[in-house]
Amino acid sequence: MTGDAFRVMLRMQINPGAEGDFERVWLEIGDSVTSHPANLGQWLSRSEDEGVYYIVSDWVSEALFREFETSDRHLEHRRKLHPFRSGGSMTTMRVVAYLPGTASTESHHDWERAR
Template sequence: MLLRIRISPGHEAEFEKLWAEHAETVRGFPDNHGQQLLRTRGRPGDYTVLTDWTDEPSFRAFEHSPQQQAYLTRLWAIRAGGEMQLLDVVRGLSPATTSEA
């Protein structure tokens, strides 16, 4: 899942703290396989959230969970806009391994 989100000016630090706290909750869902918060360079209020889920039904179950709904209530107060996209992995590549000399 990819979420692009715009945060109202002056609320960036608040959002980053809120996201970090909620990320610990998300980590507890067994079908979540990781997440990242990225900020667009040169645009302080523009963020991208990437999360990896087992499948769409598990993501949708999380999306309707009380934990997510509580987070969204707080987020919407500082959010200026955004969009969500569900993505399918077409191909994956693991990082190259390096050997020590």
């Protein structure tokens, strides 16, 4: 990943008891984001704080992310996740450097098996 990448971080507060359904739906519809030609990948992380999730999504440029953000594809994605949310926020940033760790050569599938 180069220093030109644009990163979006969403903090989502999920309604109590809806966490499992939220994770399932997020995985089911994730390709609506990751199949966009400008998307570099996205991650879903569950916080230690109850009901709090972080979604990190990397894009080749801010302009292409903003184009996606106003697309029908994104609006449909948000509509499907909205019932699970009780709040949230978005932060954007530019990736200025990336130092891969030794374990980064493993594929995501290998990482999943190791968990």
